Amino acid sequence: MKKIILLGYMGCGKSTIANKLSQSLKIPFVDLDEKIEEKANLSINEIFDTRGEIYFRKLEHQVFVELLNSPDKQIIGLGGGTPCYANNHELLNGENVASIYLKASIDTLFRRLSTNKSKRPLISQKNDVEMKEFIATHLFERSYYYNQAQFKVTVDEKTIDQVVLDIECILA
């Protein structure tokens, strides 16, 4: 398998799990958000603030396609919204791709994101009540796209190592 793709809502653990999986499988990890920041030479927050979300979504699609077309074996951690724009969800079932949805509940996401929202422009200005409501609605709207992944791993109440093991079983 050339590309292992991890996807799911902000805070579900894509970057954390991909890093661990990368160490365990000895396959390099590429974080799509970081690649976009490199390419634009701006942080995600700066891209949203100065260029707007539509510009970001076009760049996100372009960088995702470039990564998929590269010949290297890679673990790719998508951005939280990647599968939901520009028909990117259709790329989750491409040749040589294993796509895995890291599924987290609203409560898990709220807990993780409320302590860590400054780098996430879609939620950075929201208070706790607004954020919980936003996550619930947004996750519901996005679930159709996340469910296009080939595999699904529930992450609630699991340690990072447990999630990594679950993924290794799927890939074995």
Ligand SMILES: Nc1ncnc2c1ncn2[C@@H]1O[C@H](COP(=O)(O)OP(=O)(O)OP(=O)(O)O)[C@@H](O)[C@H]1O
């Ligand atoms: N299985 C887990 N158990 C406990 N905490 C976890 C687990 N997985 C991730 N976390 C924690 O949840 C937070 C969010 O994780 P991470 O940044 O990896 O999410 P992400 O999906 O990459 O988010 P984003 O889409 O915003 O980049 C981090 O603080 C991380 O340490």
Ligand SMILES: O=C(O)C1=C[C@@H](O)[C@@H](O)[C@H](O)C1
């Ligand atoms: O869920 C989203 O739409 C986003 C998630 C992040 O990973 C970044 O890609 C950006 O903040 C947008």
Ligand SMILES: [Mg+2]
């Ligand atoms: Mg991440």
